[in-house]
Amino acid sequence: MVTIYDAKPGLSRRELLKRGGIGALLVISGSAVISPEHAWGLETSALKPETMATLIQMARDIYPHDQVPDKYYAIAVKGHDEQAGKDAAYKATIEDGIADLDKKSGDGGYRGLGWEDQRVGVLKQIEATPFFQAIRGGLVVSLYNQKEVWPIFGYEGESYSKGGYIARGFNDIEWL
Amino acid sequence: MAASFDLNNDGVVVIIGSGAGGGTLGNELAQKGVDVVILEAGARHEYEDFINDEWGSFAQLAWTDKRTTSGDWRVAKDFPNLPAWIVKSVGGSTTHWAGASLRFQEHEFKTLSTYGKLEGANLLDWPITLAEMEPYYAKAEAKMGVTGTNDWPRLPGNNNFKVLKAGADKLGYKECHTGNMAINSVERDDRMSCQQTGFCFQGCKWGAKWSTLYTEIPKGEATGHLEVRPNAMAIKINHDASGKVTGVVYADKDGKLQEQKARIVAVAGNSIESPRLLLNSASGKFPDGLANSSGQVGKNYMRHTTGSVYAIFDKPVHMYRGTTMAGIIRDEARHDPSRGFVGGYEFETLSLGLPFMAAFLDPGAWGRSFTTALDHYDHMAGLWIVGEDMPRAENRITLHADEKDAHGMPIADVHFDDHPNDTAMRNHAYKQATALYAAVGATRTFPTPPYPSTHNLGTNRMSEKAADGVVNKHGQAHDIKNLFVSDGSQFTTGAAENPTLTIVSLAIRQADYIAAQMSAKTI
Ligand SMILES: Cc1cc2nc3c(=O)[nH]c(=O)nc-3n(C[C@H](O)[C@H](O)[C@H](O)COP(=O)(O)OP(=O)(O)OC[C@H]3O[C@@H](n4cnc5c(N)ncnc54)[C@H](O)[C@@H]3O)c2cc1C
């Protein structure tokens, strides 16, 4: 099982500092991917935590929204860890896919590429692979179907319990 | 009290499907004292159970049994196992539908005579005229509470409509209003008026929008002549040596096969399932499937020439608030070949929530060009194009050669290629809609490809002559007197208008015919 938790698992801020964690986007610790800046962590059980960290970066590069924090991308891809735990062939697809991505990215690996354009260039090379399609296809639901991200886009979601929009601005446009 | 009929009762009319066609026919017959069993593959969810959530509602109501696709339409690439977005639930697609209820135009019943022969199109005149349909349209509008008819006011315009209207005015379009909607604009029929919740596609939790689920079906049940059997998937229609149909084999809620005997069978499973069932009922006597001496069962599949255009503005719109489809421009619905195509199309307001917008705006797309569109979701307005598409013999439903469903029934394959007329019409509509939004100040527009089909038509077409089609002007099979087709698969051609008002009108008309024939003992 993958758990997302809001506090850092076991690592103090000092330890993170020691590992050079602060300032980096995501830190790997044991079986966890940690976001020191935003105080959340994600523990993996089947996939390597490095793989998960790369998946999170890859998810952001596929559907980049600068106003959406990493946490939601992490939630969006955690299903791959669960799936990998149940299905060895699936696990291999993901691990091999990420390994290939890293290889194509040069010495520092995929996460080592500094510009989004560079990473997108690598993604373009693998766009047609079942690996990429599995990640992208799952993501379009798992990212945008999180109720927590809807307000970031100005989508208000469920409205029945609030009595619809009949008294809440269904026709409030003013600039026409 | 809802009736309950014995499996061996061979005096009942068995209807397959409880949607627009089947649900209406069932109630109309029950009101006349005819005993009816409706077999419905889906479960029964009442309107309180509906979910204001796009994927959640899809999981609750949509038909997700596997289908396959082929042809040059983009749906075959992006959604290879989801050719259609329709429903498997009591009430059928009238749970999901948006309520737009338009009469066909006179010439749309006479396309072969009006448009002439068109290469690659299997055009044919309907065996009925608008004049014959008018009294039934009136009955359907009264039954469904269609706004703008019977002195019912039109719905108030929401934000998305106001943008559409402003653009329509700038372009000089004349006929633009909030539509003829089968949605209560005032309380009537013991149901509330529209509360502008904006989840029409997810089932109306207020019951303001007409659906057979909470209008026709309970009314029919109240007569004591109607039984709706949910979780009952029809697999095969049986017949006797004379060729008359005698009963329907179905898988019950436990997957066990049962046979309901019948005096008459009416097929209303929507235009993919209805031909699938007729084809799967092939026998020694009818080796090509029931009612298929013409070879037309499954052919001429139509889905309307659709597409959407979304536009982004520098100021907020909040298009998702309020009635999804209460907004229409009808000026382009005319037949005017000078535009480079025959037939016409409507513009109707449309909005998707963020989850569906992400899935359908440009399926498969990724990267910033795509995501910056979603970044301005609350600044978006949108419309849907719905136009007449050309019937083609090769656009068809067939039984899959080797894949079967959970009950061992071959799954359906849906083949569709656009006719050049469809493409020309769609491109015209994209251009007009882009100009419309530009006129209101859009900073970016998106010509969005057609979604999985919500309108599915034509696969058991109606024809004057038995050689040209599957059913006659009453939806009665040319080959088998006590077999009827009662859904949109009867359509000879598709017209520019949303189909449901016509499906309901045909069902009312068919009920009169069936009852009369039963009294006369001809069936
Ligand atoms: C999102 C959406 C929006 C729409 N908006 C509009 C609109 O605004 N205006 C409009 O005119 N139309 C609209 N439509 C289309 C409209 O819903 C359909 O045209 C109409 O419901 C079709 O009626 P039908 O009787 O042919 O089939 P349906 O209403 O689909 O009913 C068929 C029923 O048969 C059942 N069935 C199928 N096969 C079997 C079987 N073998 N055994 C037992 N049961 C079976 C199905 O489960 C289903 O419940 C919309 C559709 C969708 C999905």
Ligand code: SF4
């Ligand atoms: S907007 Fe109106 S019709 Fe649509 S779901 Fe809400 S109340 Fe029902």
